[in-house]
Amino acid sequence: MKTILREMRAARGMTQQQLADAVGVSSRTIISIEKGQYNPSLMLAYRMARVFDVSVEELCCLEENMRMEDER
Protein backbone atom coordinates (compact mmCIF):
# COMPACT_ATOMS: atom_id res chain seq x y z
CA MET A 1 0.00 0.00 0.00
CA LYS A 2 1.25 3.44 -0.92
CA THR A 3 1.66 5.96 1.91
CA ILE A 4 3.14 9.43 2.27
CA LEU A 5 4.93 8.42 5.44
CA ARG A 6 8.44 9.00 4.10
CA GLU A 7 7.51 12.49 2.88
CA MET A 8 5.82 13.41 6.17
CA ARG A 9 8.76 12.11 8.19
CA ALA A 10 11.30 13.94 6.04
CA ALA A 11 9.29 17.16 6.29
CA ARG A 12 9.47 16.93 10.09
CA GLY A 13 13.14 15.97 10.06
CA MET A 14 12.44 12.75 11.93
CA THR A 15 14.48 9.59 11.63
CA GLN A 16 12.85 6.19 11.15
CA GLN A 17 14.01 5.20 14.63
CA GLN A 18 12.46 8.32 16.19
CA LEU A 19 9.14 7.61 14.51
CA ALA A 20 9.34 3.95 15.50
CA ASP A 21 9.92 4.95 19.14
CA ALA A 22 7.05 7.43 19.00
CA VAL A 23 4.54 4.83 17.84
CA GLY A 24 5.99 1.81 19.68
CA VAL A 25 7.16 -0.40 16.82
CA SER A 26 10.54 -1.44 15.44
CA SER A 27 12.33 0.70 12.86
CA ARG A 28 12.11 -2.25 10.44
CA THR A 29 8.33 -1.90 10.51
CA ILE A 30 8.58 1.77 9.58
CA ILE A 31 11.01 0.91 6.75
CA SER A 32 8.62 -1.75 5.43
CA ILE A 33 5.65 0.62 5.52
CA GLU A 34 7.62 3.30 3.71
CA LYS A 35 8.62 0.79 1.03
CA GLY A 36 4.97 -0.23 0.66
CA GLN A 37 5.80 -3.81 1.63
CA TYR A 38 3.78 -3.91 4.84
CA ASN A 39 0.29 -2.54 5.47
CA PRO A 40 0.04 -1.09 8.98
CA SER A 41 -2.85 -2.01 11.26
CA LEU A 42 -5.57 0.59 11.68
CA MET A 43 -4.30 1.46 15.14
CA LEU A 44 -0.70 1.89 14.00
CA ALA A 45 -1.85 4.04 11.07
CA TYR A 46 -3.81 6.16 13.53
CA ARG A 47 -0.82 6.50 15.87
CA MET A 48 1.39 7.63 12.98
CA ALA A 49 -1.28 10.02 11.68
CA ARG A 50 -1.44 11.58 15.16
CA VAL A 51 2.32 12.08 15.21
CA PHE A 52 2.10 14.06 11.95
CA ASP A 53 -1.23 15.65 12.79
CA VAL A 54 -2.93 14.42 9.64
CA SER A 55 -5.81 12.01 9.02
CA VAL A 56 -5.28 8.29 8.41
CA GLU A 57 -6.96 8.78 5.05
CA GLU A 58 -4.35 11.33 4.06
CA LEU A 59 -1.35 9.47 5.47
CA CYS A 60 -2.27 6.18 3.85
CA CYS A 61 -3.53 7.67 0.57
CA LEU A 62 -6.72 5.67 1.03
CA GLU A 63 -8.56 7.24 -1.89
CA GLU A 64 -5.72 6.51 -4.30
CA ASN A 65 -5.13 3.03 -2.93
CA MET A 66 -8.83 2.19 -3.24
CA ARG A 67 -8.87 3.37 -6.84
CA MET A 68 -5.80 1.28 -7.61
CA GLU A 69 -7.36 -1.77 -5.93
CA ASP A 70 -10.62 -1.34 -7.87
CA GLU A 71 -8.72 -1.12 -11.15
CA ARG A 72 -6.94 -4.41 -10.51
Add this chain to the structure above:
Amino acid sequence: MKLYNKKGLLLGIFWLAVGLGGLILEIARPSSVKAVFIRDIVLFSLLLLFSLRQIVRAFSARASREDFLEERDERNRYIRLKTGCTMFKVAEALLLIWVIGSAAAFGLTRDEIWTMAVIVSGLTLGLLFIIELIVGIHYEGKE
Protein backbone atom coordinates in the same frame (compact mmCIF):
# COMPACT_ATOMS: atom_id res chain seq x y z
CA MET B 1 20.09 -5.34 40.34
CA LYS B 2 16.53 -4.85 39.16
CA LEU B 3 14.62 -7.38 37.07
CA TYR B 4 12.89 -5.84 34.04
CA ASN B 5 11.89 -8.88 32.01
CA LYS B 6 10.56 -11.78 34.08
CA LYS B 7 9.52 -13.85 31.04
CA GLY B 8 12.95 -13.34 29.47
CA LEU B 9 14.66 -14.40 32.68
CA LEU B 10 12.54 -17.55 33.01
CA LEU B 11 13.18 -18.46 29.36
CA GLY B 12 16.89 -17.78 29.86
CA ILE B 13 16.99 -20.05 32.92
CA PHE B 14 15.10 -22.77 31.01
CA TRP B 15 17.52 -22.70 28.05
CA LEU B 16 20.47 -22.47 30.45
CA ALA B 17 19.28 -25.68 32.14
CA VAL B 18 18.79 -27.40 28.76
CA GLY B 19 22.20 -26.23 27.50
CA LEU B 20 24.03 -27.17 30.69
CA GLY B 21 22.23 -30.52 30.98
CA GLY B 22 22.99 -31.37 27.37
CA LEU B 23 26.62 -30.36 27.69
CA ILE B 24 27.12 -32.37 30.89
CA LEU B 25 25.41 -35.43 29.39
CA GLU B 26 27.44 -35.17 26.19
CA ILE B 27 30.71 -34.92 28.15
CA ALA B 28 29.76 -37.68 30.61
CA ARG B 29 28.54 -40.03 27.87
CA PRO B 30 30.14 -38.86 24.62
CA SER B 31 28.63 -39.98 21.34
CA SER B 32 30.60 -42.71 19.57
CA VAL B 33 30.51 -40.74 16.32
CA LYS B 34 33.00 -37.87 16.61
CA ALA B 35 31.08 -35.59 14.23
CA VAL B 36 27.92 -35.97 16.34
CA PHE B 37 29.90 -35.27 19.52
CA ILE B 38 31.37 -32.07 18.06
CA ARG B 39 27.99 -30.97 16.68
CA ASP B 40 26.30 -31.47 20.07
CA ILE B 41 29.07 -29.67 21.96
CA VAL B 42 28.86 -26.71 19.56
CA LEU B 43 25.04 -26.60 19.67
CA PHE B 44 24.81 -26.83 23.46
CA SER B 45 27.58 -24.25 23.89
CA LEU B 46 25.71 -21.86 21.58
CA LEU B 47 22.53 -22.50 23.55
CA LEU B 48 24.41 -21.75 26.75
CA LEU B 49 25.69 -18.44 25.36
CA PHE B 50 22.24 -17.52 24.07
CA SER B 51 20.62 -18.26 27.44
CA LEU B 52 23.26 -16.27 29.36
CA ARG B 53 22.71 -13.33 27.00
CA GLN B 54 18.97 -13.54 27.61
CA ILE B 55 19.45 -13.62 31.39
CA VAL B 56 21.76 -10.59 31.30
CA ARG B 57 19.28 -8.71 29.05
CA ALA B 58 16.48 -9.37 31.54
CA PHE B 59 18.31 -7.15 34.05
CA SER B 60 18.90 -4.29 31.63
CA ALA B 61 16.15 -1.67 31.29
CA ARG B 62 17.15 -0.68 27.75
CA ALA B 63 17.59 -4.24 26.48
CA SER B 64 14.32 -5.33 28.09
CA ARG B 65 12.48 -2.45 26.44
CA GLU B 66 14.00 -3.46 23.09
CA ASP B 67 12.98 -7.10 23.61
CA PHE B 68 9.49 -6.07 24.65
CA LEU B 69 9.15 -3.87 21.56
CA GLU B 70 10.44 -6.61 19.29
CA GLU B 71 7.97 -9.08 20.76
CA ARG B 72 5.03 -6.69 20.54
CA ASP B 73 5.90 -5.28 17.12
CA GLU B 74 2.93 -5.95 14.84
CA ARG B 75 5.04 -6.71 11.77
CA ASN B 76 7.10 -9.25 13.73
CA ARG B 77 3.89 -10.88 14.94
CA TYR B 78 2.53 -10.95 11.40
CA ILE B 79 5.75 -12.55 10.14
CA ARG B 80 5.61 -15.14 12.93
CA LEU B 81 2.02 -15.98 11.97
CA LYS B 82 2.85 -16.23 8.28
CA THR B 83 5.93 -18.35 9.00
CA GLY B 84 3.92 -20.74 11.17
CA CYS B 85 1.17 -20.99 8.56
CA THR B 86 3.60 -21.63 5.70
CA MET B 87 5.54 -24.15 7.78
CA PHE B 88 2.31 -26.02 8.53
CA LYS B 89 1.26 -26.05 4.86
CA VAL B 90 4.69 -27.27 3.73
CA ALA B 91 4.69 -30.01 6.39
CA GLU B 92 1.20 -31.07 5.33
CA ALA B 93 2.18 -31.16 1.64
CA LEU B 94 5.37 -33.12 2.37
CA LEU B 95 3.42 -35.59 4.46
CA LEU B 96 0.86 -36.02 1.69
CA ILE B 97 3.65 -36.65 -0.82
CA TRP B 98 5.18 -39.15 1.60
CA VAL B 99 1.83 -41.00 1.99
CA ILE B 100 1.33 -41.20 -1.79
CA GLY B 101 4.97 -42.19 -2.32
CA SER B 102 4.77 -44.89 0.34
CA ALA B 103 1.52 -46.24 -1.13
CA ALA B 104 3.11 -46.33 -4.58
CA ALA B 105 6.22 -48.02 -3.17
CA PHE B 106 4.04 -50.65 -1.50
CA GLY B 107 2.17 -51.20 -4.77
CA LEU B 108 5.44 -51.79 -6.59
CA THR B 109 7.41 -53.78 -4.04
CA ARG B 110 4.69 -55.40 -1.85
CA ASP B 111 7.08 -54.86 1.05
CA GLU B 112 5.27 -54.69 4.41
CA ILE B 113 7.47 -51.84 5.64
CA TRP B 114 5.71 -49.47 3.25
CA THR B 115 2.32 -50.41 4.75
CA MET B 116 3.60 -49.22 8.11
CA ALA B 117 4.90 -46.02 6.51
CA VAL B 118 1.50 -45.38 4.90
CA ILE B 119 -0.37 -46.05 8.17
CA VAL B 120 1.87 -43.87 10.37
CA SER B 121 2.10 -40.94 7.95
CA GLY B 122 -1.59 -41.26 7.03
CA LEU B 123 -2.58 -41.10 10.70
CA THR B 124 -0.33 -38.07 11.24
CA LEU B 125 -1.83 -36.38 8.19
CA GLY B 126 -5.35 -37.15 9.45
CA LEU B 127 -4.45 -35.73 12.85
CA LEU B 128 -3.15 -32.54 11.19
CA PHE B 129 -6.41 -32.17 9.25
CA ILE B 130 -8.43 -32.62 12.46
CA ILE B 131 -6.29 -30.06 14.31
CA GLU B 132 -6.69 -27.62 11.41
CA LEU B 133 -10.47 -28.15 11.48
CA ILE B 134 -10.72 -27.63 15.27
CA VAL B 135 -8.51 -24.52 15.18
CA GLY B 136 -10.54 -23.17 12.24
CA ILE B 137 -13.82 -23.68 14.14
CA HIS B 138 -12.28 -22.05 17.23
CA TYR B 139 -11.26 -18.90 15.35
CA GLU B 140 -14.47 -18.84 13.29
CA GLY B 141 -16.37 -18.32 16.52
CA LYS B 142 -13.83 -15.98 18.08
CA GLU B 143 -12.89 -13.56 15.29
